[in-house]
Amino acid sequence: MLRSALRLHRAIATPLASSFRPAARLHTVPPLPYTVEAGVSPLLSPTALKVIYADHLAGLVDRVNELIAGTQYEDKAFYEVLMDSARSLNELQLFNNASQAWNNDFFLRSLSSTPGKMSDALAKRIADCFGSVEVFRREFTTNALGLFGSGWTWLVEDRDGRLVLLNTYNAGSPHHRRRMQRHDETATNSDLVSQAQNPYSGVSRYSAPAKQMANNSYTPILCISMWEHAYLTDYGVTREGRQKYVETFFKTVDWSVVEGRVFRAGGF
Template sequence: MFRSALRLKTLVRPAVAQVNSIARLHAVPELPYKFQEGVKPLLSAEALKVVYGEHQTDLINRLNRLIAGTPYESKLYYEVIMDSAASATDAQIFNNASQAWNNDFFLRSLTPNKKEMSERLRKALADSFGNVETFEQEFKANALGLFGSGWTWLVEDQNQRLVLLNTYNAGTPHHRRRQQRFDQTSTDLNFAKAAQDPRSGNSTFSAPLSTPSSSSSSSASNAAASGLRDGNASGSYMPILCVSMWEHAYLTDYGVTRTGREKYLDNFFKTVDWDTVEARIFRVGGF
């Protein structure tokens, strides 16, 4: 059920355009809704202006300055993330590229028009979490367990299980070296620390991974061609849904308290575009 990451490279790559007359590099892609109106009930117009109009633009502009005149300048956006993730000296490039990708993925998971979950999607979530209510409860608990800035993800592993994953700062599910899953001050919840490693089998929602069978040569070649890493071999995952737990995402509308963050997460689930989530799981139309 793994969808080709090659398609992901094409669909999530920001359009090539000139930004602040720096170079013909990457530009902030438009959202599928009017950001001037916000995406309610999650983000007001003022909050979305911060998250998208200011933060996202600043990330892309800084990335363009960093890669101008380097070999990264001619790479696809996804290639910039993956290649800089593997480099010990390109942390700044990775941080800006990955953070912008995460932010864009988060915002594209939302809609101002309420969406109901299909029965097919309900079944997919129930197969991994028992039921939709448990999935939402544990997703929220995982997000609240982040002490500091980061992301909570619903991802698909190499065995086609849906599991939850926390990443700190600009951590990405795409590359094991830059997942940034661990922090000594990561949680005030007993199970959230284990939940940061979906392969641990210790969280309340992640069953232990079964030992994978050997891939056929055709499957292996398809995975290599797509750029996907094996879930067990490298710990990479296919992102399905994420929420930003960076302060700038919730501070404007919800303040800094835990109660505010809880309300932010409640409104997140009222604003998720479940059609988009379903398409990502079942590989319909891509990201």
């Protein structure tokens, strides 16, 4: 079951799973479908995009190359480096850099200044799981704004085909249950009910169940970076700035890309 799930994750992965191939034992950052000089209007200015892509993402890939040199990982595809290091208790530094690079690429590849609109089929798929597209956007925003510190808010598909929300901290990945880096792992059911009623908790009734984490990995569909470097340049550090960042994110989501991920995960 796990083996087939990993094949599925690789099949729907972004170019970090396919374009990051060893070339002279080095991984390179794949090009974006838009230019850094243009930014992603209205979400990311060229300056902000340079920080995320040309500085941060490139630095992460360089660090991965340093860490795998002369090791069992140096001839592996990038996604294999991510997953193999996730399984190892001794490769936290390698996992953090590989996962953070994959997450950033996945986030940036979801965006467009001229995004495709949400299809009726995708809207129905989301409504079936959240009640409506409006509820999904509201709950996704609540999760993102409730994430205290650096991390990611995800729309993911579980193994039963349900779309749910997931917050991971730092370089946490939905791909592997051991490396999700969730802050709710030890929460009781009573804690989660209480948190779901708090609009600033980052938890809702649509969140992936923490108690099932030991048996779950998830297929990523969409994510937003809630790392400070992603929003600081254009939106500042206030809660109001972060909220504007998340609201503007939805104006640049390329729903045709998202739909392809759901479809290939078996969602329709």
